[in-house]
Amino acid sequence: MLKIAVIGAGRIGKIHAANIATHPQATLVAVADPFINSANALADLYGAEAVSDPLELINDADVDAVIIATPTDTHVDLMLAAARQGKKVLCEKPVDLDLKRAADACRQLEEINAPVMVAFNRRFDPSASELQQAIASGDIGDLHQVVITSRDPDFAPMDYLRHSGGIFSDMVIHDFDMARWLLGEEPVEVYASASRLLKPELAEFNDYDTVMVQMTTASGRQCHINCSRRAVYGYDQRLEAFGSAGMLLNNNQRANSVRRYTAAATEVQAPLEAFFLERYEQAYRLEMDAFIQAALGKCAIPVTPFDGLMALKLAECAARSAASGRPVSVD
Ligand SMILES: NC(=O)c1ccc[n+]([C@@H]2O[C@H](COP(=O)([O-])OP(=O)(O)OC[C@H]3O[C@@H](n4cnc5c(N)ncnc54)[C@H](O)[C@@H]3O)[C@@H](O)[C@H]2O)c1
Structure with missing residues (x-):
């Protein structure tokens, strides 16, 4: 034990x-x-x-x-x-x-x-790992584009946000890691656009609530990440990978898959999973299992400090790009 x-x-x-x-x-x-x-x-x-x-x-x-x-x-x-x-x-x-x-x-x-x-718990989400394995085994041919949508249902408290380091290193960091993992290559250029459309008071500590990031790898693979701190319809987590031989799509998950059809509306579904604790419940469990197996010497550490550092580097490049309005090279 x-x-x-x-x-x-x-x-x-x-x-x-x-x-x-x-x-x-x-x-x-x-x-x-x-x-x-x-x-x-x-x-x-x-x-x-x-x-x-x-x-x-x-x-x-x-x-x-x-x-x-x-x-x-x-x-x-x-x-x-x-x-x-x-x-x-x-x-x-x-x-x-x-x-x-x-x-x-x-x-x-x-x-x-x-x-x-x-x-980086999202790597352990069964749908994300299925998607990553499908890319790696060539199911969609040569990978060309990755599209990540990552929107929170609502803001964390202002006190948390004030010390969070900003949207790129606090929130989009998960998506930078996901992008590196799915692309299978390091991004070499980052362009980010960032706005305060929901909470102007974030200007107090130079943070944003609505961001879009575009990244390119040395071979020309592209990734687009779009994030918002508030999606009124719930925790919006989608992944798309597009390649020469097809596309992989991971849509949002719900508590059940029933669709209702009435005189008022059709295709009505249960709400999206409330937030990260619910949506990634299984991922957190599998992440802990992976850590325990690595700690017991049964496998290598699956997500290393180098991965943490590279995601942070992309977050820093994105923050610089948003401030300057220009693409930034990842050195
Ligand atoms: N992987 C994920 O999905 C995920 C989700 C949420 C938070 N996080 C990360 O986890 C970390 C904690 O976030 P949280 O939302 O749980 O914060 P939190 O504020 O809910 O909890 C932090 C806890 O740490 C305690 N604490 C503060 N300084 C301490 C110290 N020196 N030693 C021991 N305890 C100390 C606080 O009293 C508090 O109870 C952050 O780095 C955050 O980015 C990751």
């Missing part, structure tokens, strides 16, 4: 804790959060220990692995501290808010050959 501690008892920490607790090869041994009431509440659900200082768990010889589910600006320090203690680490996205700091951390992790996985 792999003994795992969760650091950060917030929205995503709770998901990870639940998935560890139900995994047959792992035990949730402890939860750390400076708000000890949050740590207690989560730890009590699974009979784990609660502490306020994450270093207590990182330095505990009885902990094999840690999940870092804290605010983004704490990831690098916690990741390095845990890796230096020989822990296996699953760290939430993004690696950091600052590209240079993230690059430096990645270099250090490589030097100590640390087993660290970055939590």
